[in-house]
Amino acid sequence: MRMIMKFLRENIYAAVLMLLLRLYVGWEWLYAGYHKLANGFDAKGYLTGAVAKPVADQTGEVIYPTFTAFLKHFALPNVKLFNFMIPLGEALIGIGLILGALTAAAAFFGLLMNFMFLFAGTISTNPWLVLLGGLIMIAGANGGRLGIDYYAKPYLRKLFHKEASGGTRTNIKTG
Known part of the structure; x- marks a missing residue:
């Protein structure tokens, strides 16, 4: 496991692999966000459902009651906020991944959104x-190398x- 982590985080070939993954995943996010921004988006029906x-589970007990x-x-009382945040977030995640800008943060927020969709019951x-x-995200800095x-x-x-x-650097001489 340690060897795999070292490979993902330090190896130039892993950086190339991460570039390919970033482009694919970034495109998926950007396309989803752009589609919602261009065609309008209303999360009310989805959230209500x-x-x-x-x-x-099989007995009917809610698995994620807190969510x-x-x-x-x-979310429902603030649906207008979510109508703005979801498409913009998807597009920004896509742009960040495609450009390799704040890559780990973009991957983290992509994971966060994916998990929210999964908690709501969307597999896709x-x-x-x-x-x-x-x-x-595991590749860390090598993901955006x-x-x-x-x-x-x-x-x-x-x-x-x-x-x-504190904004300034000082040297203190002792002696």
Whole structure:
């Protein structure tokens, strides 16, 4: 297992594999988001159906009662917010993965959305995208090595290091 992790996180051939996975998964996300943005999107029917027929076991007991409560008491009353966030989120995840920009974050939010769809009972391509998105996320920085992350990572590291140290660097001489 350690060898596989090292390969995914450090190997240039794994970076090429991650590029191919990113392009495929990114296209799937971008297409889904663009389709919703271009043609209009209303999540009300989907959310209402997910609340009316939640995922249940053979006895009829709801498997994800907390998620169903979230849909009923937060998502449905704020459906206009979700009508905006879902298509925009899908498109941004796709753009991030395709360009290799904030790749691990894009993969994480893609996984989060896929799991939300699965909790609501939608199977579709979600398990497949969870698997591929998980591989991209596990690859970490190597997932975006052949993308914008390669150029942005040093800048972001410097920016966050500067911010973490209070914005200024001082040398203290002892002696």
